[in-house]
Amino acid sequence: MSKIKVLVYGGNGALGKACVKFFKNKNLPVGSIDSENNTEADINFLLNFSDPWVAQKECIHEAVSSKLGNDKLESIICVTGGFAGGNTDSEDFKKNCHMMWQKCVWSSCIAASLCTKFLKEGGLLTLTGANAALKGTPEMIGYGMAKAAVHHFTKSLAGQNSGLPNNTQVVAILPQVLDTPRNRKERPNADMSTWTPLEFVAELLYKWITVPGERPPNGSLASLITKDKKSNYVIV
């Protein structure tokens, strides 16, 4: 087994699977962190997402340390996510806010803390924000708050003395709608010509991992835009 070069946090979700598949096709050895195995990954690190935050962090640090030893990674790609709607008057307002915080912010923070120990200097960390959260999100308040926190985290990580290895580059991708099997099932009549294919995202991340000169500036929020089935990104 090759030594892994990249960790995909959320490697068994729709976008995570697409990334692992793409990276493997390019012969980039990759590990997956998720609650279930991704059978295409070189190594799987299993997490129980319902464990407390600190317990998850300690579990994953220990597991990664035991596999990597003193080796360093080129990149950590955090593509965990999820969705919960609802406004302040919703029955589940607080429950949903907390769930979004756990799914988006906890995983982003653990990914960043993994970088402090296992990422090489000049490596890449990517996080996953949301285009929608660039404005207020009155009907999906918990989602917007958590994603806004991820955007802010991206800017903090890019600042002086954020605790990351020297010359780490941090970029958040901000999808609009990703073309996932779940979205196709739940919204069969939507205009899919504006949905961003998972392979586009995987290819973009691969380029940023392997060609540092292609990366957006440190701390960038890269909004993923798809129009007439053509995808691109714009720094916002």
Next chain:
Amino acid sequence: MSKIKVLVYGGNGALGKACVKFFKNKNLPVGSIDSENNTEADINFLLNFSDPWVAQKECIHEAVSSKLGNDKLESIICVTGGFAGGNTDSEDFKKNCHMMWQKCVWSSCIAASLCTKFLKEGGLLTLTGANAALKGTPEMIGYGMAKAAVHHFTKSLAGQNSGLPNNTQVVAILPQVLDTPRNRKERPNADMSTWTPLEFVAELLYKWITVPGERPPNGSLASLITKDKKSNYVIV
């Protein structure tokens, strides 16, 4: 006892006490929500900040409902806060992130949920953000994320169908450094001419509560600026 018109969430903290005192001097009947009584308030609602989020919300909803009955409030002023520094490499990174989330975001969300039930139409909700969180905060990451979430929450609440009563106005105040006893004790050699007096904030909030025409636009972030001991606010 007069029926209360305003609730101060965090009414026994430094800024909360200043608000309660100012409002009482203006004969505005006021209730305090905090973990300990504010003896100047007309009513105290006690919370255990270490309880789970949903339990805190239910406890405070029940207590406020039993006192107010069908009466409605003019305003809910949320001035809870706190501070925890640290970057991604700090020992307490996750603990501090979680604490800041609890102190800033939980209380803001509970304050907003109280508005859905107890605020009159056209009333005012104020939240407390932070000027520092308008940029990345690499050495106080959890603080910045939580305050950025509060800023986003403010914009969401001001949007259509956020769940608040009709014509509610929502404003976040963004202090730089408040002139509190604790800050004076901890930073005795700082330049205090740029610290914002608590009475300035209390007077500003009083004006917004009582003169709707004086309120900034719905969803505003009002940065509190003090220079040469003169304070003002700027919408950012």
